Amino acid sequence: xxxxxxxxxxxxxxxxxxxxxxxxxxxxxxxxxxxxxxxxxxxxxxxxxxxxxxxxxxxxxxxxxxxxxxxxxxxxxxxxxxxxxxxxxxxxxxxxxxxxxxxxxxxxxxxxxxxxxxxxxxxxxxxxxxxxxxxxxxxxxxxxxxxxxxxxxxxxxxxxxxxxxxxxxxxxxxxxxxxxxxxxxxxxxxxxxxxxxxxxxxxxxxxxxxxxxxxxxxxxxxxxxxxxxxxxxxxxxxxxxxxxxxxxxxxxxxxxxxxx
Amino acid sequence: xxxxxxxxxxxxxxxxxxxxxxxxxxxxxxxxxxxxxxxxxxxxxxxxxxxxxxxxxxxxxxxxxx
Numbered sequence: 664x665x666x667x668x669x670x671x672x673x674x675x676x677x678x679x680x681x682x683x684x685x686x687x688x689x690x691x692x693x694x695x696x697x698x699x700x701x702x703x704x705x706x707x708x709x710x711x712x713x714x715x716x717x718x719x720x721x722x723x724x725x726x727x728x729x730x731x732x733x734x735x736x737x738x739x740x741x742x743x744x745x746x747x748x749x750x751x752x753x754x755x756x757x758x759x760x761x762x763x764x765x766x767x768x769x770x771x772x773x774x775x776x777x778x779x780x781x782x783x784x785x786x787x788x789x790x791x792x793x794x795x796x797x798x799x800x801x802x803x804x805x806x807x808x809x810x811x812x813x814x815x816x817x818x819x820x821x822x823x824x825x826x827x828x829x830x831x832x833x834x835x836x837x838x839x840x841x842x843x844x845x846x847x848x849x850x851x852x853x854x855x856x857x858x859x860x861x862x863x864x865x866x867x868x869x870x871x872x873x874x875x876x877x878x879x880x881x882x883x884x885x886x887x888x889x890x891x892x893x894x895x896x897x898x899x900x901x902x903x904x905x906x907x908x909x910x911x912x913x914x915x916x917x918x919x920x921x922x923x
Numbered sequence: 924x925x926x927x928x929x930x931x932x933x934x935x936x937x938x939x940x941x942x943x944x945x946x947x948x949x950x951x952x953x954x955x956x957x958x959x960x961x962x963x964x965x966x967x968x969x970x971x972x973x974x975x976x977x978x979x980x981x982x983x984x985x986x987x988x989x
Binding site: 686 | 929930948949951954955956957958961963965966981982983984985986987988989
């Protein structure tokens with residue numbers, strides 16, 4: 664299993680768990696959770712600099728040698744997302760971006776039209792684009808054709824913890840994608856992450872499930888194990904589902920009292 | 924001249940550059956990016972990019988999120 668690496672945007676990752684940093688009660692809690700998760704790639708948001716802010720999430724990531732993945736969270740239009748990605752590139756020295764263009768505050772669902780528009784512009788500008796999308800196999804295909812380095816369908820709305828609501832669509836996306844499929848958003852607990860990997864996703868991105876858990880560090884460790892277990896189960900190949908039982912013990916050579 | 928830095932009004936001397944505007948907010952430069960009127964100004968150009976009255980300057984950094 665040591666050679667089972669995730670290749671994303673031409674880079675190799677030993678961990679298939681991508682973490683977000685939103686929602687942690689403190690940088691100390693976040694730091695311990697990130698370490699427990701084993702993540703090698705973690706998202707941050709871009710916001711106006713607060714001169715009074717103490718400490719920085721960047722310091723945490725740097726100290727742990729975790730690669731930073733800026734997102735465009737909070738953007739409602741392609742134009743906002745493109746500018747945010749360019750600012751992130753300037754601030755952080757990375758041309759990787761988790762493209763996130765949401766449609767409204769209530770659902771936080773991604774806007775497919777604005778997302779596609781922004782993806783085309785960012786790919787043309789040399790970015791490694793990882794778009795957050797609904798569980799739409801056709802949009803996933805179109806974004807791949809547009810040059811995105813991965814597709815990141817949601818399991819359920821951001822922060823909802825509802826798990827993978829449409830496993831069939833995730834399977835359809837996995838089936839035809841030539842780029843990594845990263846299940847992003849909706850994970851509530853470890854079994855959700857394991858399911859995503861069993862469905863064939865290449866990685867899972869989650870934040871709230873860990874940062875708002877009662878014990879974030881413990882949940883992070885659970886997620887690490889779940890992603891790993893789900894991945895191995897996928898590679899191992901699950902048995903077919905059967906309508907009736909099939910004995911696992913041999914049917915012959917049972918002792919038969921009648922024959923004695 | 925009067926400019927807006929991260930949504931707040933600031934008075935800067937005539938001929939002030941982007942570097943002056945950043946310094947009005949913070950001494951930090953690492954992990955910081957600037958846009959003036961929605962165009963990114965690269966760090967190497969902060970000193971040489973002059974501001975004009977009414978400019979909107981955004982000074983951003985990475986925070987917890989996503």
